[in-house]
Amino acid sequence: MTKKRPVNLDVSTFRLPITSYVSILHRVSGVALFFSVAIFLWLLETSLTSDQGFEWVGNMFGSPLMQFVVWACLSALAYHMVMGLRHLVMDMGYGENFESGQLTAKIAAAVATALILSIGGWIFIW
């Protein structure tokens, strides 16, 4: 056990399949969501403590920077949720081999993209 064994896990030399990318992004979005909880709690608190605060949240926060921050947080949430549902599908025994895993990764990525664009439309345009 104490013998030094060779390790080759230089990920930068690998060509990764789509399943790897959606998995890594699932992690990245999860870590981002950990910090987003502060934003969500702050928005909830603001919307509940005063009429002006409620209006401010309801009218999409006035400033484009704040809109972008909320859009990014909600996008991370949408992506993480969709990829989490994909995990539940795999837990039930579907999509566990490489081909079907690639297929569910593509479907989930498409659904997540559609949700992220819809959220953007809701925040920035509507």
Place this chain on the structure above:
Amino acid sequence: MVTSITSLGRSGLSDWMLQRVAAAVMTAYVIFITAYLMVNPDLSYEQWRGLHSSLPMRMFSLMTILSIAAHAWIGMWCVFTDYVTVRLIGPKATIVRIFFQLSMITITLLYVVWAIDILWGM
């Protein structure tokens, strides 16, 4: 048997289960809030406050923040124990990881207390 003192459930299987139960609660919450905002496009401040001060909604929100805490704890633990390791960042990894984990746990508990303060202090 190797056990970890910083994982939430102290066992991989219980963490696995907890992660999924917590995910289901959070998903239900997100779907509920989204649907509520969609069917009430002209939502008023009073109505919004009324919703969140009702006991069932307070319970639902509390369950959700507790789920967030459990889910985040387990998820962040996975990330830290995968990347903040002696092999990847050197001999100081263990102390750095413990620091990150304790910070994560502190932030998680602060979120829970903050949420309770919002829900019961309004």
